[in-house]
Amino acid sequence: MARTRTPDAPGVPARRAALRLLDAVLRRGLALEAALDQAAAGLAKREDRALAHAIAAETLRRLGDLDALIDSATARPLPDDAKARFVLRIALVQALALGVAQHAAIATALPLVDGGPRKLVHGVFGTLMRNQATLPDVPQLPRRVVERWREAWGDTVLDAAALAIASPPPLDLSLRDPAETERWATALGGASLMPGHVRLDDRMALADRPGFAEGAWWVQDLAASLPARLAGKGPGRALDLCAAPGGKTLQLAAAGWQVTALDNSESRLARLRENCERVALDAEIVAADVLQWQPDGPADLVLLDAPCSATGIFRRHPDVLHRVRPVLIEEMAERQAKMLARAADWVRPGGTLIYATCSLEPREGEDRLAHFLDRRRDFALAPVRADELPPGVMPHERGWVRTLPAILADKGRLDGFFIARLVRAA
Numbered sequence: 159m160a161r162t163r164t165p166d167a168p169g170v171p172a173r174r175a176a177l178r179l180l181d182a183v184l185r186r187g188l189a190l191e192a193a194l195d196q197a198a199a200g201l202a203k204r205e206d207r208a209l210a211h212a213i214a215a216e217t218l219r220r221l222g223d224l225d226a227l228i229d230s231a232t233a234r235p236l237p238d239d240a241k242a243r244f245v246l247r248i249a250l251v252q253a254l255a256l257g258v259a260q261h262a263a264i265a266t267a268l269p270l271v272d273g274g275p276r277k278l279v280h281g282v283f284g285t286l287m288r289n290q291a292t293l294p295d296v297p298q299l300p301r302r303v304v305e306r307w308r309e310a311w312g313d314t315v316l317d318a319a320a321l322a323i324a325s326p327p328p329l330d331l332s333l334r335d336p337a338e339t340e341r342w343a344t345a346l347g348g349a350s351l352m353p354g355h356v357r358l359d360d361r362m363a364l365a366d367r368p369g370f371a372e373g374a375w376w377v378q379d380l381a382a383s384l385p386a387r388l389a390g391k392g393p394g395r396a397l398d399l400c401a402a403p404g405g406k407t408l409q410l411a412a413a414g415w416q417v418t419a420l421d422n423s424e425s426r427l428a429r430l431r432e433n434c435e436r437v438a439l440d441a442e443i444v445a446a447d448v449l450q451w452q453p454d455g456p457a458d459l460v461l462l463d464a465p466c467s468a469t470g471i472f473r474r475h476p477d478v479l480h481r482v483r484p485v486l487i488e489e490m491a492e493r494q495a496k497m498l499a500r501a502a503d504w505v506r507p508g509g510t511l512i513y514a515t516c517s518l519e520p521r522e523g524e525d526r527l528a529h530f531l532d533r534r535r536d537f538a539l540a541p542v543r544a545d546e547l548p549p550g551v552m553p554h555e556r557g558w559v560r561t562l563p564a565i566l567a568d569k570g571r572l573d574g575f576f577i578a579r580l581v582r583a584a
């Protein structure tokens with residue numbers, strides 16, 4: 159006979175959704191954002207959905223430290239996938255990182271154990287609280303990430319990456335009109351790191367901020383805004399490949415390009431369309447697969463913001479720290495090589511190709527560029543100059559851009575991006 163569960167007390171459904179989210183990321187390898195709709199399906203209130211997301215995201219940022227605490231308080235380590243471990247992570251992260259009162263954190267977590275070891279969970283949580291357990295100031299990164307990034311970038315960048323997840327990332331805005339940078343930085347109470355950019359530190363709702371309704375700006379990480387900045391100004395025909403939700407489309411359109419924005423995700427294109435409408439900028443929108451589609455003719459500019467492991471945006475998407483494995487990186491690198499080969503064919507002689515990924519994996523950046531230049535003698539790097547980048551960000555000596563979490567450390571840091579600008583021989 160099916161067991162009926164007594165209805166959850168207030169506060170429990172959000173924690174149950176957080177548990178489903180963690181399960182989706184850690185046991186099924188899904189992306190946090192992709193799992194959110196299903197995990198939070200039963201939650202009527204937006205605040206509950208936001209709380210479930212915040213608990214899961216902070217748990218993923220702090221996973222190693224939470225597990226170390228749990229292991230310090232159990233006689234034998236709980237299996238990695240034990241429900242008791244998941245529930246303890248959820249209770250502890252609330253009490254130690256999210257400012258939830260201890261009694262509320264444990265009272266709303268215990269019902270998640272269902273028929274499991276409630277006493278054990280209660281006991282471990284109680285012991286840690288009595289011992290005044292704390293989380294370290296600098297979170298530990300997962301071992302696999304440490305190994306990969308140490309080899310690629312060294313210890314300084316690794317330390318910066320750990321520090322980068324200790325505090326919430328700033329919110330960057332791109333302005334429709336860079337000439338109005340000072341005006342909007344003042345009106346929004348933010349700081350500008352280069353023309354057309356404003357950085358905010360508070361978490362006020364976007365729609366309540368000056369300039370939102372009139373479409374004066376859109377949310378876009380500063381590093382993510384660099385590829386389209388490096389395209390310069392139109393006029394000309396631009397293909398924005400893998401365009402949704404459209405940050406770069408808006409930049410290109412605002413800079414005077416006649417943009418065709420292509421993506422294979424209808425739902426993400428719907429957001430691109432909304433963004434274009436709000437900001438009153440125009441683009442031709444195409445729902446298609448880069449690996450199948452053909453344009454009518456060549457373009458002056460092709461920007462390929464290729465799908466990637468997204469490990470460069472680990473501050474906002476900490477799930478990548480746990481679910482991205484070498485096999486996924488290789489799959490992505492292969493797809494990027496195919497996309498880049500097609501994108502290159504669509505650039506007119508003398509035109510520009512920009513390749514970008516929000517990844518901290520050289521396989522998706524530097525290696526892709528080397529592989530491409532080896533095969534396409536009709537393309538050469540158009541070296542990026544320091545004065546095209548925010549002060550404090552330098553191009554690589556060979557002309558591409560690699561942003562790392564150690565850059566602009568005192569100003570809120572940057573996401574990890576790789577950007578190469580190439581020209582096709584005339």
Ligand SMILES: C[S@@+](CC[C@H](N)C(=O)[O-])C[C@H]1O[C@@H](n2cnc3c(N)ncnc32)[C@H](O)[C@@H]1O
Nearest residue numbers: 400401403404405406421422423447448463465
């Ligand atoms: C890094 S995101 C793009 C971000 C976007 N350029 C921006 O600035 O807002 C990568 C995009 O690639 C799209 N994508 C993945 N595979 C694709 C394919 N085969 N053809 C077209 N788009 C694809 C995804 O739907 C996703 O929107």
